[in-house]
Amino acid sequence: MDTPPFPLPGLRVLLADAGQRRSPVLRFELIRLRCQLVDVLDLVAEPEALARSLQRPAPELLLIDCEQPTAGLLAQLAQLNTQRPRPVLLVAEQMTPEQMRAALHAGASALQPAGLPPQRLGALLQLAVARFEHDQALRTELRQTQTQLAERKLVERARGILMREQGLDEEAAFQRLRQLAMTGGQTMASVASRLIDADQLLRPRQ
Missing domain, CATH: 3.40.50.2300 (Response regulator)
Structure with a gap:
């Protein structure tokens, strides 16, 4: 055979x-x-x-x-x-x-x-x-794509917070997030998540 x-x-x-x-x-x-x-x-x-x-x-x-x-x-x-x-x-x-x-x-x-x-x-x-x-x-590819999409949404949301609170434009807010991530040795998504949590904690409830 x-x-x-x-x-x-x-x-x-x-x-x-x-x-x-x-x-x-x-x-x-x-x-x-x-x-x-x-x-x-x-x-x-x-x-x-x-x-x-x-x-x-x-x-x-x-x-x-x-x-x-x-x-x-x-x-x-x-x-x-x-x-x-x-x-x-x-x-x-x-x-x-x-x-x-x-x-x-x-x-x-x-x-x-x-x-x-x-x-x-x-x-x-x-x-x-x-x-x-x-x-x-x-x-595996699908999970990675879903993770990347979720992280991108976090970064976009955090960038919006920086634009609102610090008067930055889109590019400056993005660079600020990247700088925070590099300084802290973290991913941008991780920094964005912490920023979103802090914003939710500090903002007065409606």
């Missing part, structure tokens, strides 16, 4: 197999790919096993093989994604479009409907990891 284009040796995988139907086949393929199998959960014998898997050695990827993604399974997946995000490959014999959307919303990185041909496992694992890393990068 061909080696996956991006090697997977050492990837710690937690396998959740409903009823242990295909776990022997999947175990063999994971061994062939030189992944490290952390544990195998039986979602039929232990329906809440996913929620408890956080107590196990931290896997780098979760592989779920089930008949169909139930609401209970997706709720556990969403909990895992909130507490400790990781790539998730969800394989299901049956999956409606609504279940696909729900699975992606719950944190699945890659979906494989209609079962899993073992020879495709390597490529699907790579897809799950790549999609997870891409989504995490987008979330």
